[in-house]
Amino acid sequence: MEEAIGQSLPIAVGVLVSPLPIVALVLMLVSRRAGSNGIAFVLGWLVGIFVLGSLVALLADGAGSGGEDPPLWAALLKLVLGALLLLLAVRSWQGRPAEGETAPVPKWMASIDAFNAFKAFGVGVLLGSVNPKNLLLVVSAGATIATATSETNEQIIAVAVFTVVASLGVLVPLGIYLLAGESAARLLEGIKAWMIANNAVIMTILLTVLGVKMVGDGVGSF
Template sequence: MGAAIGQSLPIAVGVLISPMPIVAVVLMLVSRKATANGFSFLLGWIVGIAVLGSIVLLVAGAATPSESGPPAWASVVKIVLGFLLLLLAIKQWRGRPRAGATPETPKWMSAIDAFTPVKAFGLAVLLGAVNPKNLLLVVSGAAAIAAATSETGEQLGALAVFVVVASIGVAAPVVIYLAMGARAATMLEELKTWMIQNNAVIMAVLLLVLGAKMVGDGITAL
């Protein structure tokens, strides 16, 4: 299981520092239903990543014959996913706001104050498992786990670690809010502003590093 965790951990860290989900949960925590929406968002985030990761592991398990070592297709999948991450990194970099420009914020952010816990849960699932950037990262992480071990118990254990690490970024604002209450508002507002302003650059660098790692690992394993 150690190899599976080691292969997927950098990708989990990538999911952890994705700016938009952190911005979303911060907005939940300054909404009228802060506590309920914050916890619902965190739960939806965990469920979305866990379900998507489990689906990838099931598909990978069904396609993997009983043999020692990772199959060749797993290396090819890593290379393909790596190149997709690199392309997404280029797109993010080219779409970054120029110096002095204010980045455009998604329309859903303005509606968060009226969200119910059910909507908060649904948004978290969308951002964690359906949004293209996170979708690629989670699929890449689960594929790395599947390539590292064929043992079901080890795969599930590594996936659990992946989900926990990937959820720290979303969980941290909730913990800060619970610990500090209303005093956390200023800190969370500053965090939200910084994340929105630097979202494109953070994601571009992140996707570039992870994409290059995935391609390198795939080529090495062939």
């Protein structure tokens, strides 16, 4: 189990440093329904990552992972996922704002103030497990965990640890709000502004590092 957790933690870092979900959460925490929407969003994020990661790990195990010699398909999957992560890194770098320009914010974020807890939960699920970057990373983590251990209980525990670490990026702002309340607004706004301004650089670096790692793991599995 320790090997499964250890191998999946670098991928979890890639999920936790996700500017877009952090920006969305901060906007919720300074909205009219800050408390209920913020908690619902984080719960949705946790559920989305844990369910997807568990399904991938269990399905991969059923397909023959978890032995001493990882199957060929697992190596090929890591190569494909690594290549896709590198492609996302290139697209992130190409889409960065020019010097002096303000980084754009998705239009749907303008309606966050009107969200209820149900919508906030759904957005948390979508951003945690369905958006392309996180989808690739969580699938990568599930496959990595499945190839590291064949014990179902160990896989579930490893996915749970991965989920918690991957969620620190949204858990910390929520914790700041719950502890400091409205007085935390200035700090949260600062976090949001920094994340928006540096989104492209952050994602390019993370996706490149993780993409290279996945490709290397895939090559090393042959």
